[in-house]
Amino acid sequence: MIFYKGQIINPENFRQPSFFISPFRTSDLGKNDSIIKDEYPSDEELLKKFHSFFGETHEYFLSGKEAINQALSLYNLESDDEVLIITTTSNSYISSCVTKEIEKFCQWSREKTNKTKLIFVIHEFGKVYPDMERIKSYNIPIIEDCAMSMLSNNSQHQIGQYGDFTIYSIPKFFPVQFGGILRINNNYKLETQKPYQNYLQKICLYYLKDIENITIQRRANNQYLISKLEKIGFKSFFDYNEHETPSVCMFENNGCDLSELKIFLQQNGIECSIFYGKDVFFIPVHQNLGTFEMDYIVNLIEYFVYETK
Missing domain, CATH: 3.90.1150.10 (Aspartate Aminotransferase, domain 1)
Structure with missing residues (x-):
């Protein structure tokens, strides 16, 4: 020493x-326990804020990785298909939390090819990808990853709304041990009830107030x-x-x-x-x-x- x-x-x-x-x-364990035991209903303004972040339709998961997996599973990807990964910095490094989930379904690449069936945009470390309109013009399905950028947006306030789905990782920004949210911007209907759904919703509503x-x-x-x-x-x-x-x-x-x-x-x-x-x-x-x-x-x-x- x-x-x-x-x-x-x-x-x-x-x-x-x-x-x-x-x-x-560690002290948040007790605080969060008190939050989820509070039966006082949330007001309409807070619910409106909640839906502005996570969409009118969304699903809860134990982690952001689980949310990525769920989104990918809905595209009927085949093994020789490719997911184009685009990041804010265009750095060669991409977290294995993303690549390993994609590899369960198909290949991934950093360049658009004739095998590209899906575009996965990672808004890195709170810095959003600056040209989402160009990506949207490709007319290829988009998933946005806001796991590290939940509190960031562009000047049009449209980050999280460009793709079919958006990924959020709750512990990156709120003091909780787990939690991923999949925002659903299309017509997919995911109605699975999770045992921790009420827990995560109450936690997010509480911390969104601040x-x-x-x-x-x-x-x-x-x-x-x-x-x-x-x-x-x-x-x-x-x-x-x-x-x-x-x-x-x-x-x-x-x-x-x-x-x-x-x-x-x-x-x-x-x-x-x-x-x-x-x-x-x-x-x-x-x-x-x-x-x-x-x-x-x-x-x-x-x-x-x-x-x-």
């Missing part, structure tokens, strides 16, 4: 802090973290516009070994990763991080940069 700027580096295993990409904390503050806090946290990281040689990877909300804090490398930084931070309780294919790293930015917590994470990075060379 090392004492650095008032905090312990490499604490014993059972005394590690936990900083997740999700805003979930969505404006959540959005403001995430944007402010991202600015704060970037301002601190710039002092040790990093710089922001994205410039978010007024309609976009970060899901993580992403920054370009200053020359350090990102693989070693990932190991070091994870050993100290920080969920983080490399944006593989780019010299870019990401750390938590969620609304439940206060100034002390963000300084704690930056101090760890500073220690790694200056003290481990």
Whole structure:
């Protein structure tokens, strides 16, 4: 163990802090239990907000991956068909959470071919894909993945409405342990009742009441973290516009070994990763991080940069 700027580096295993990409904390278990036991009905304005996010028709799943699988299963894809994957950054790296689900049905590619039967658009890390009208002009079915961009939109406020389906991952933005939502924008009728449907709906309704503050806090946290990281040689990877909300804090490398930084931070309780294919790293930015917590994470990075060379 090392004492650095008032905090312990490499604490014993059972005394590690936990900083997740999700805003979930252990204390939210009790809070969420109280939320789902509340029998007070939701008002019409809140229900309207709920449907503006998740559509008039939607289905609940344990995870975003399950929602992806359900959507793909409705296209009668054959093994030699292709799903064209388009991302905001056009980076070579795509999460296996997406590719493995597609591979259960058919092939996937990064280029449109005569085998393309479906387009899967990933709005990455809160940064939306900028040219959805062009994608729509292909007249090929579209699925939008907003797992990391639930609180982001374009200036027309149409993200999530371009495709047949839209994927949302609830724990990325709300303090809950599980949950995916499949928004249905076409005539598919999915009427399966899930044992956790009431749980997820109540949780989402509750936290949607504070969505404006959540959005403001995430944007402010991202600015704060970037301002601190710039002092040790990093710089922001994205410039978010007024309609976009970060899901993580992403920054370009200053020359350090990102693989070693990932190991070091994870050993100290920080969920983080490399944006593989780019010299870019990401750390938590969620609304439940206060100034002390963000300084704690930056101090760890500073220690790694200056003290481990």
